[in-house]
Amino acid sequence: MKKFSLMAAVIVVSFIIQTSLFNFFNIFGTLPNLSLILLVIFAMMTDGITGGILGIITGVMYDAMIYDVFGVYTLAYFFIGSVIGTFNDDMLRENYASYITVTAVSTVVMHLLIYLILFFLRYRVENAGGIISNILVETVFNTVLVIFVNKLVIKIFNKFNVK
Secondary structure, three states, rough: HHHHHHHHHHHHHHHHHHHHHHHHEEOOOOOOOOOHHHHHHHHHHHHHHHHHHHHHHHHHHHHHHHOOOOHHHHHHHHHHHHHHOOOOOOOOOOHHHHHHHHHHHHHHHHHHHHHHHHHHHHOOOOHHHHHHHHHHHHHHHHHHHHHHHHHHHHHHHHHHOOO
């Protein structure tokens, strides 16, 4: 319970940081997705149920604050957290290449899921072809940032004596 509470608190704090401070780090019109990075790290540390619950928490925050169609990010983050959490035993968590790969794939999958959900809701998605370059830049940002965030998460967990 202490581990889950710490994970949820870190995700909430990262969401606040991302929506307030990360706007100053706008490079090529793209921002790194700190919440997705933390969701990937925490889902790799836990199981599918905890990853899914953390995905729901992250998605509800995004839907409530940012997006005008409620449930899109909740569904996407839930799917990503639960799938990564389900297959976490098959991943080599000591190697940063696995974190980089999973973060890159989950960034692309998140944008694809959001596009598909909005498409089937008959939302206006005809300009989606123009954002592929932004998705690639965000994928690069997330893959670079996951290494530093993972080290910071390990330090936070060690400081609070959580395994």
